[in-house]
Amino acid sequence: MSEHMQEYQAAEKQVRPTFGKGIVFLVVLMVIVAVLGFFVLQNRSSEGPLVPTSRPVPISVETVPVELESAFQTEEKFTGIVTPRRTSQLGFSGGGRIASIRADIGDRVTTGQVIAALDTRSLRAQLVSSEALVREAEAAFDLAETTVDRQIALLERGHVSSQVVDEARAQSNTAAARIAAAKANADTLRVQIDLARIKAPFSGTITSRMSDEGAIANPGQPLFELVETDVLEARIGLTAALADTLETGAVYDLTSDQGTVQATLRSVTGVIDARNRTVTTVFDINDPDRIAAGAVVRLGMDREVTEAGLWLPISALTEADRGLWSIYKARRNGDEWQAEPGIVEILHQDGERVFVRGSLRDGDRVIIDGLQRITPGQPVTPNDVSTVGLVAGNG
Secondary structure (H helix, E strand, C coil), X not given: CHHHHHHHHHHHHHHCCCHHHHHHHHHXXXXXXXXHHHHHHHCEECCEECCCCCCCCCXXXXXXXXXXXXXXXXXXXXXXXXEECCEEEEECCCCEEEEEECCCCXXXXXXXXXXXXXXXXXXXXXXXXXXXXXXXXXXXXXXHHHHHHHHHHHHHHCCCCHHHHHHHHHHHHHHHHHHHHHHXXXXXXXXXXXXXXXXXXXXXXXXXECCCCCCEECCCCEEEEEECCCCEEEEEEECHHHHCCCCCCCEEEEEECCEEEEEXXXXXXXXXXXXXXXXXXXXXXXXXXXXXXXXXXXXXEEEEECCCEEEEEHHHCEECCCCCEEEEEEEEECCEEEEEEEEEEEEEEECCEEEEEECCCCCCEEECCCHHHCCCCCEEEEEECCCHHHHHCCC
């Protein structure tokens, strides 16, 4: 047993590291760390470890020089509806059974044309009776007049008194009054018979029909709607300032989905509508056949806005906060150009261009393309482009 213990202790002494070997290991480790530190220091720049010393390559950008304007011209469009000058709901003034309907939806009628009638047999019978009463009253009047003449002759001979003559004259006057009353009654029936027909008050087109033959029409009940399609007008609301520039009787172009039509200015109300703060203008359509009633028309009016700014293409802007927009200017910094951000506000848009105001001065160069590649301070190479297209717009 003691021999085995001695062999184990001898093996353990061979495996256990000595103190000297540990010192050697620490020295070697320190040498390796020192070499690595020297290598890192040799490859470190003054601005930080392992950062390239070369600057980014400037990118080429298109720019427009800033030339601020004191005002700009804009075309405002005002909208109106084409309507017939006259539209009427037609019906009978008196009630009765409808005997005939002589027009339908879409029919064109002329002034005075009969388009419906009531059954007037009862009225005509009453008229015949009234005319008979007129003849009876006329006969009574003739007899009364003859009696007056006879009584006057007898009075001259002294056979009758003046009282008898006065009574004869009274009977004659009564007969004359009966004639007038009978004729007035007959005239009333004739008017009722005439009103039992609906006549077109003007030429136009039937746009609605609300009843048929055999129906009982109440007094004033609408039976047709008649539209004067041959005479059209457009009512357009303008600002008071622009309405004052129009000339009554002048011809203006109105645009619609059906094309451009010419219209003559008939009147300007001169009163500002309290709801929309506009003045109503009335135009007569010169050629009604070129446009339909109900069409939407637009009147374009030039207006000068006195605001300082400049025109830029939409491509020069990116959206910012609170309704403002960002731009980039090419600003010289020593021997190079850099992108500098700015904020502008859009005053007006016309197609693909906008009129803006903001952090801009005459002589600045605004970058108008490739904004997605640009960051603040980005080196750029500006290339000025023509501003003619910006001034003229793109229609």
